[in-house]
Amino acid sequence: MNLDSEFFAERRQHLSRRWFFKDCAMGLGGLALASLLNGSRADAAVPSASMRGVKLPHFAGRAKSVIYLFMAGAPSQLELFDYKPTLAKYNGQPVPKDILGGQTYAFIKPDSAIYAPEFKFERHGQSGQWMSEALPHLSQVADDIAVVRSVSTDAFNHAPGQIFMNTGSQQFGRPSFGSWVSYGLGSESQDLPAFVVLNSAGGLSGGAGNYGAGFLPTVHQGVLFRKGADPVLYLSNPKGMSGNLQRKTLDVIKELNEERLGIVGDPEIATRINSFELAYRMQMSAPELVDLSRESAATLESYGAEPGKASFANNCLLARRMVERGVRFVQLFHEAWDHHSDVKGGVKAQAGITDKACAALIKDLKQRGLLDSTLVVWGGEFGRTPQVEGSIELERSLGRDHHPQAFSMWMAGGGVKAGLSLGETDDFGFNVVKDKVHVHDLHATLMHLLGFNHEKLTYRFQGRDFRLTDVFGDVVTPLLA
Secondary structure, three states: OOHHHHHHHHHHHHOOHHHHHHHOOOOHHHHHHHHHHHOOOOOOOOOOOOOOOEOOOOOOOOOOEEEEEEOOOOOOHHHOOOOOHHHHHOOOOEOOHHHHOOOOOOOOOOOOEEOOOOOOEEEEOOOOEEEEOOOOOHHHHHHHEEEEEEEEOOOOOHHHHHHHHHHOOOOOOOOOHHHHHHHHHEOOOOOOOOEEEEEOOOOOOOHHHHOOOOOOOHHHOOEEEOOOOOOOOOOOOOOOOOHHHHHHHHHHHHHHHHHHHHHHOOHHHHHHHHHHHHHHHHHHHHHHHHOHHHOOHHHHHHHOOOOOOOOHHHHHHHHHHHHHOOOOEEEEEOOOOOOOOOHHHHHHHHHHHHHHHHHHHHHHHHHOOOHHHEEEEEEOOOEEOOEOEEEOOOOEEEEOOEEOOOEEEEEEOOOEOOOOEEOEEOOOOOOEEEOOEEHHHHHHHHHHHOOOOOOOOOEEEOOEEEOOOOOOOOOOHHHEO
């Protein structure tokens, strides 16, 4: 490029509409900053401008916050919730061809034998919920939860299955459910993130895309708290950095960012400003939040929590503490349910880790008057086959393969009909035969409980309006209280 071209390019930049708005003190950056500092919702023409503060949903929702207990790896519904005595009758025999319908699998042959669960099932509570003996604690709150035994998904493998369940798409790059909630409802806390992520087991097949913001402003992505006694790093100032010096430093950085925001109008700069200020406030709020020793001995025992240790139980208790302090969406990932071998032993082990804390969370929220406004969701990315999986080459035996056609989830609080048992599968637990709930229907229902018409909570990106449910989804009205 010659000097004349550079000169005219610079002049065009100064005469651009963005520069005109900036000189008139009407730039998008100014709008974004004003929204950020005032904690109010920005004009709809600037959907990415509003960074924090409470926003109004489309209508009065029953739920104000969400605790999503994501059991990554796909728990076997046949060992937990979907009681199928027919499997015992046909144990060791092939699945009837009219049931199988030509379905193929990654690790088992279509004619693999039926495998009957080795857990006893009983009805619990006045609602008569069927649950296996692997869930002795959750069965105590059977009348407080709704069990959906007819969930169905389009995804067959873990990574796309987890991404689909959390973002409504099998493709990476879409905003997660928690990000949509943060975008739609904003934050009730000025000192903590709107969307917090806790992990208590292995790494996720879908990775950070399970809690990413996608094309939404990154202020809405999940903030991952680390495992262990110190879930938030760098809460203390380094040696030689006083509180006064830190505040002055942040003020200078903020002024520079505000100036740049006013020039280019990039909402990610507003996100950066928000991140610095939130981190500063978290230095005061986070230490108290994660200090579980402040809880009573009775509360710790009810969850099975141990202060200073990393565990699913600790994360459940942390989730309750976060909801109390205004965190909008807390997602607990427990990646340990992929039982291609020894499904009985695997389910027993993981239920032993999670069952008590899940039940304690429901009881604790209810006792504190928080269950009505907190939507609790439990489930994985798909289910497991009625057929047995075994492979000498892979050293697998008495396991179950991936099964997207039918699986179980449960929900509680936040406007969910307590004690409900929704949906049925056939006698082999293979296909849904009544009240099918697709992933898009699930998302539409959860958004409804939060006060949103899922077709109207959208974000324009690359020339079209996107939503969590894409172009599908119906609210499952029987789930509503």
